[in-house]
Every structure is written in structure tokens, then in C-alpha cells.
Amino acid sequence: MTNHNTDNGSAQTRIALEQARLFVRNRIEQTLNRSTAAVRDVMDHLTQSSGKYFRAYLLLAAAADENDQVPVAAVDAAAALEILHLATLVHDDIIDDAPLRRGQPSVQSRFGKKTAVLSGDYLFSLALTLLAGIAEQYPVKYSEFSRAIAQICLGELSQHQHNHDPNITVFSYLRIIAGKTAILFSLAMYAGAILNGDTEDKARRLGRFGHYLGMHFQLADDCLDYEASTETMKKQTSKDLAEGVVTLPLILALAQNPTLRSIVSRLDLSTQEIAQITSDVVNQGHVRSARAFATRYQQRAENLLSQISGATRRQRLSGILAAIITRSY
Amino acid sequence: MTNHNTDNGSAQTRIALEQARLFVRNRIEQTLNRSTAAVRDVMDHLTQSSGKYFRAYLLLAAAADENDQVPVAAVDAAAALEILHLATLVHDDIIDDAPLRRGQPSVQSRFGKKTAVLSGDYLFSLALTLLAGIAEQYPVKYSEFSRAIAQICLGELSQHQHNHDPNITVFSYLRIIAGKTAILFSLAMYAGAILNGDTEDKARRLGRFGHYLGMHFQLADDCLDYEASTETMKKQTSKDLAEGVVTLPLILALAQNPTLRSIVSRLDLSTQEIAQITSDVVNQGHVRSARAFATRYQQRAENLLSQISGATRRQRLSGILAAIITRSY
Numbered sequence: 001m002t003n004h005n006t007d008n009g010s011a012q013t014r015i016a017l018e019q020a021r022l023f024v025r026n027r028i029e030q031t032l033n034r035s036t037a038a039v040r041d042v043m044d045h046l047t048q049s050s051g052k053y054f055r056a057y058l059l060l061a062a063a064a065d066e067n068d069q070v071p072v073a074a075v076d077a078a079a080a081l082e083i084l085h086l087a088t089l090v091h092d093d094i095i096d097d098a099p100l101r102r103g104q105p106s107v108q109s110r111f112g113k114k115t116a117v118l119s120g121d122y123l124f125s126l127a128l129t130l131l132a133g134i135a136e137q138y139p140v141k142y143s144e145f146s147r148a149i150a151q152i153c154l155g156e157l158s159q160h161q162h163n164h165d166p167n168i169t170v171f172s173y174l175r176i177i178a179g180k181t182a183i184l185f186s187l188a189m190y191a192g193a194i195l196n197g198d199t200e201d202k203a204r205r206l207g208r209f210g211h212y213l214g215m216h217f218q219l220a221d222d223c224l225d226y227e228a229s230t231e232t233m234k235k236q237t238s239k240d241l242a243e244g245v246v247t248l249p250l251i252l253a254l255a256q257n258p259t260l261r262s263i264v265s266r267l268d269l270s271t272q273e274i275a276q277i278t279s280d281v282v283n284q285g286h287v288r289s290a291r292a293f294a295t296r297y298q299q300r301a302e303n304l305l306s307q308i309s310g311a312t313r314r315q316r317l318s319g320i321l322a323a324i325i326t327r328s329y
Numbered sequence: 330m331t332n333h334n335t336d337n338g339s340a341q342t343r344i345a346l347e348q349a350r351l352f353v354r355n356r357i358e359q360t361l362n363r364s365t366a367a368v369r370d371v372m373d374h375l376t377q378s379s380g381k382y383f384r385a386y387l388l389l390a391a392a393a394d395e396n397d398q399v400p401v402a403a404v405d406a407a408a409a410l411e412i413l414h415l416a417t418l419v420h421d422d423i424i425d426d427a428p429l430r431r432g433q434p435s436v437q438s439r440f441g442k443k444t445a446v447l448s449g450d451y452l453f454s455l456a457l458t459l460l461a462g463i464a465e466q467y468p469v470k471y472s473e474f475s476r477a478i479a480q481i482c483l484g485e486l487s488q489h490q491h492n493h494d495p496n497i498t499v500f501s502y503l504r505i506i507a508g509k510t511a512i513l514f515s516l517a518m519y520a521g522a523i524l525n526g527d528t529e530d531k532a533r534r535l536g537r538f539g540h541y542l543g544m545h546f547q548l549a550d551d552c553l554d555y556e557a558s559t560e561t562m563k564k565q566t567s568k569d570l571a572e573g574v575v576t577l578p579l580i581l582a583l584a585q586n587p588t589l590r591s592i593v594s595r596l597d598l599s600t601q602e603i604a605q606i607t608s609d610v611v612n613q614g615h616v617r618s619a620r621a622f623a624t625r626y627q628q629r630a631e632n633l634l635s636q637i638s639g640a641t642r643r644q645r646l647s648g649i650l651a652a653i654i655t656r657s658y
Binding site for chain 2: 035036038039087091092095107112113115117118119120121122124125126128131132133135136142145146147149150152153156158160161180307
């Protein structure tokens with residue numbers, strides 16, 4: 001029986017942060033490409049439209065030490081996190097009937113909903129296989145990761161059940177995006193810190209920072225969805241509203257204008273109606289109010305940052321926060 | 330930092346096998362019922378139509394020692410296995426458009442395909458959360474379990490891609506059911522043995538026994554699907570064929586009768602045609618030939634049984650094999 005290093009990453013081999021980013025990309029492509037014939041077409045399609053691997057970078061950034069060195073186990077963890085995220089996107093697109101994802105046809109539109117169900121499941125288990133390799137080294141933390149994954153699924157489910165729900169409260173909505181978006185950011189930073197060998201206390205602080213980042217990220221996204229539609233000259237419409245997804249700007253509008261409720265709960269809004277509601281939400285200042293929420297999370301992240309020790313790391317995290325604010329990640 | 334018992338179950342507290350069976354049922358219901366509002370209706374629905382928890386029993390039977398005592402960790406492992414199985418059923422029913430499951434409306438027909446996608450994901454992660462608790466004690470084995478789970482998803486995917494495929498070979502078909510059904514039986518017995526504290530060698534032998542059980546179980550099921558339809562006086566039809574699932578009796582018929590291929594590959598078979606093909610497959614002796622395959626796996630299981638040490642355990646496993654043969658589990 002081999003002796004295992006239980007929950008202690010500090011003794012591990014380290015590589016440079018920038019090198020680790022490249023390794024993560026390779027690890028993801030390798031993992032997807034090694035798939036057998038049954039899923040190869042789907043996996044090829046997915047690697048051709050890869051994302052920016054931002055969640056992976058969050059994990060690596062939290063795992064890097066004062067010399068910008070990352071423990072090697074962080075590469076697999078970061079790859080697992082991205083593949084897990086990919087699994088949720090493939091299933092999300094089924095729920096939302098989304099035709100496109102990352103500018104390419106979504107798996108469900110290209111290969112059908114049934115293949116999309118199974119491909120998502122397959123990606124899910126690929127992620128877990130990668131994570132399991134790390135579980136051998138970090139047995140105690142592993143159940144926490146699994147619980148977070150269950151939480152993510154639950155977040156998706158609540159959001160789906162609140163689509164077209166004009167009575168959703170601001171509080172419920174914040175809880176939903178916490179469980180859907182922010183939890184993955186939080187998990188990334190917490191896991192990174194644990195891999196770096198940080199104390200539980202410090203890792204939780206980084207996880208909290210990730211939560212604030214994620215909340216800001218999602219709320220800013222919600223605002224952009226309404227703003228983008230009015231900024232362009234073409235009379236564009238809120239994509240979220242068109243898909244029946246009720247987000248914060250609309251929730252704030254509904255609170256002030258209850259007559260809007262019966263319209264929003266309908267499933268057959270015309271393009272004309274969507275455009276009208278979109279411009280009302282913007283013009284009545286609800287996007288501005290929603291932005292104030294986003295800013296509050298940004299401030300919380302900034303405050304927390306000052307409590308994180310290690311100048312290089314603090315600067316690195318500060319850079320990530322700035323990148324999220326300016327959308328330049 | 331707590332000290333962890335790495336991959337050694339022999340030191341654990343044990344409870345009686347029959348008590349463990351009750352505990353598994355409670356653990357599953359508890360786990361599903363603890364779910365938050367978003368999924369509560371689906372989980373209620375699933376607990377009302379619970380299965381026989383046969384896979385859980387396989388695990389417990391493999392984990393029990395010569396005094397019919399089971400290590401407590403086996404309860405969570407068995408519950409996790411059943412919840413994992415439930416997750417695959419919920420997603421399977423989406424793929425097959427199945428209206429019923431265990432005599433009740435399937436999740437997809439009762440709550441819609443979208444809720445079924447997410448509920449399956451949620452069940453999947455509940456299973457993993459349960460398993461993760463065990464991973465803390467068995468870090469090294471855990472990645473093997475995860476790989477098996479990935480294998481199960483892949484098995485489902487291959488089967489889905491071979492639906493309506495009249496050119497599928499016997500070999501491909503056996504590989505598909507190995508990865509879809511037999512792997513879960515094999516995993517149950519392997520994991521049980523590991524939890525019991527057996528050597529890797531002995532655990533693999535039990536896993537192999539589970540594989541043969543699973544192959545027999547599935548092939549006998551395939552045969553029953555054709556036989557049941559002709560035994561009753563009502564002109565019933567093969568349910569598999571009606572759903573476009575090509576199984577061994579039909580594969581053997583197709584090999585002898587290539588003209589049948591163009592008919593089977595159609596998606597719009599009439600009830601009349603399905604009934605005709607069903608009775609042809611039976612009358613031309615292809616179910617009998619398929620039964621010979623099932624018997625071969627039964628014999629392999631019997632042969633392996635003689636190599637398994639421990640009289641009580643051997644008798645217990647022999648009882649399970651008999652229950653599968655007589656369908657009285």
C-alpha cells in the first residue's frame with residue numbers, strides 16, 4: 001500500500017503559472033480527444049469552440065505562490081473545473097433551447113437533445129475522473145467539492161423553475177445566481193488555495209472572494225444584456241427576456257410596475273413586446289439600479305482583498321478583479 | 330489534520346446484512362427527501378416508485394463477511410450506487426421518450442424533458458456526494474469508481490447511437506451491454522469486496538462475477554421482451570423493437586435474414602409490422618439462440634463461484650445467481 005499525502009499540497013512539485021495555463025488547455029483537449037467513437041464528433045465540435053478557460057485561470061491564480069509557481073495537481077483540478085462547466089453548458093442549452101454557444105451551433109442544435117443529454121453526462125464523468133485523481137491526495141476536501149457540484153445542479157434547477165416567474169424576489173434571484181455562477185468561481189478559488197497548501201481559514205477567504213467575483217460577473221452580465229440591446233442602432237432586444245430568463249434589471253422593474261407581470265409570464269412575447277420592455281427597463285433606470293448591486297459585490301471583493309496576505313498574490317487577484325470589471329479577461 | 334484509514338475496510342464497525350438492507354432504503358429516501366423545494370416534487374415522485382434496490386444488495390452481499398456482517402460504509406456506497414442508477418434511468422427515459430418507469434409515469438413524461446435533464450444531474454451529484462464521503466476512507470479506489478461511472482455514460486451513449494442500427498454486430502452489442510448494465514453489477518461487487526477488506530485480487534474476481542451476472546441479466550431480459558409478447562394471448566409486441574432498441578434476438582435474426590434490415594432501420598414501424606417481426610424472431614429460434622448466450626454467462630459465473638473462498642459468502646453469491654436465473658430477486 002502506498003503512503004498518501006493527505007490534504008497537504010505544499011510538498012508538491014511546482015511549475016510556472018503561465019506554463020500551467022498552457023498545460024490546462026492541453027489537458028482539456030487531450031481528455032476530450034481521447035474519447036471513443038461514440039462521442040468523438042461531439043468532443044471535436046466542443047474543442048473547436050473552446051472558451052477562455054477563465055474559471056481554470058481563477059483556480060491557478062489562487063494556487064500560485066509568491067513566486068508565481070503552481071503545484072502540478074492544480075492543472076488537473078483546473079481542467080476538471082472547465083470540463084464540469086462545459087457539461088453544465090451542454091445541458092443548459094437543452095433547457096434553454098439555445099441554438100448557439102460560443103458563436104458555434106450548440107451541441108443540442110447540432111447533434112440533437114438526446115445526444116446532448118448523454119454528452120453532458122459523459123463530460124460530467126470525465127471531470128469527476130480527473131478530480132478523483134486529485135481526491136487520492138486530498139481525500140478530506142473531496143467531499144466538499146462534490147457537495148459544491150450538487151449545489152451547482154440545484155442552482156440550475158431553481159433557475160429553470162423560475163424562468164418566466166414574474167414574482168421572483170431580488171433575494172431569491174441573488175440566491176439562484178450564487179448557486180449557479182458564483183459557486184463555481186468560489187470553488188475555483190477555494191480549491192486553488194487548498195492545493196497551494198493554504199490554511200482552511202485562508203482558503204475560505206479566497207473562496208469568499210471568488211463568490212463576490214462571481215456575483216459581480218453575473219450581475220454585470222445581466223445588465224449588459226439589456227444595455228447592449230439599446231446601445232446598438234439596430235433595435236435589438238434582451239436575449240435573456242426573449243429566452244424567458246428573468247434577471248435583476250427586470251425583477252427591479254417588475255417590483256415598481258406590477259402590471260408588467262402578466263406580460264412577462266407569457267411564453268409568446270412578440271419581438272415588438274420584448275423590444276418595448278427592454279427599452280422601458282433601461283429608460284426607467286432599472287439597469288442602473290442593478291449595476292449598484294454589482295458594484296456592491298465589487299466593493300466587497302476589494303475589501304476582502306486587503307485581508308489576503310502575500311503581496312504578489314494580492315496583486316494577482318486584484319488584476320483578476322480589474323479584468324472582470326473591465327470585461328477584459 | 331485527522332489520520333485517515335487508507336483503503337482498508339477491515340477495521341470498520343459492522344452491522345448485520347439484513348439490517349444494512351433496511352438502512353440503505355432509509356438512506357436513499359432520506360437523501361432524496363432532504364432536497365430543496367426546486368426538486369422536491371420530482372424526488373417525491375421517485376421515492377413513491379422505488380425499485381427493488383437489487384444493485385445495492387449486490388454490493389452489500391459482496392461486502393458481508395462469513396458472519397453476515399457488513400461494514401457500515403457499505404450502506405452509503407450501496408445507496409450511492411442506487412441513486413446513480415436512478416440518475417441514469419431518468420436520463421435514459423428522455424433518450425427513449427419512455428412514458429413509464431417502474432409502472433409510474435417517467436420523470437420526463439410527468440415533469441417534462443428539461444426538468445428530467447436537471448433532476449438526473451442532481452441525482453448524479455447526490456450519488457457522488459455520498460460516494461465522496463467514502464472516498465475519504467478509500468482514496469486510492471475512488472478514481473477507479475469514477476472511471477467506471479464514465480464508462481457507464483459511454484455505454485449509454487453507444488447504445489443510443491446504435492438504436493435502429495440493423496448492422497450492429499453481436500460483438501458490438503455485447504460490448505455495449507457490458508458497459509451499460511454489467512459494469513454496474515461488476516462495480517457493486519468489486520466495491521463491496523474492497524469495503525469488506527478483501528485483497529485486490531479477490532475483489533477483481535468478485536467484480537468479474539458481477540460482470541457475468543449483469544451480462545446474463547441483460548441477455549435474459551432481452552429474450553423475455555420477445556417471449557412475453559408471444560406467450561400472452563393478446564397480440565403483444567416487443568417493447569424494445571417498438572422503441573427502436575436492437576437487442577440480441579433481433580441481431581441474430583438480422584444476421585440470417587438481411588432483407589429484414591431495411592425494415593428495422595425505419596423509424597415508423599407499424600404495430601402490425603412489430604408484431605410480425607416479433608413472432609418471426611421467436612418462431613425462427615433466435616430467442617433460443619440468444620438464450621444460449623445468456624446461459625454461457627451463467628456458466629462462467631458458476632465456474633468463477635467455485636474459486637471464491639469462504640463458504641457463507643459463496644453460498645450467498647450462489648443464491649444471488651439463482652435469484653437472477655429465476656427472476657425472483
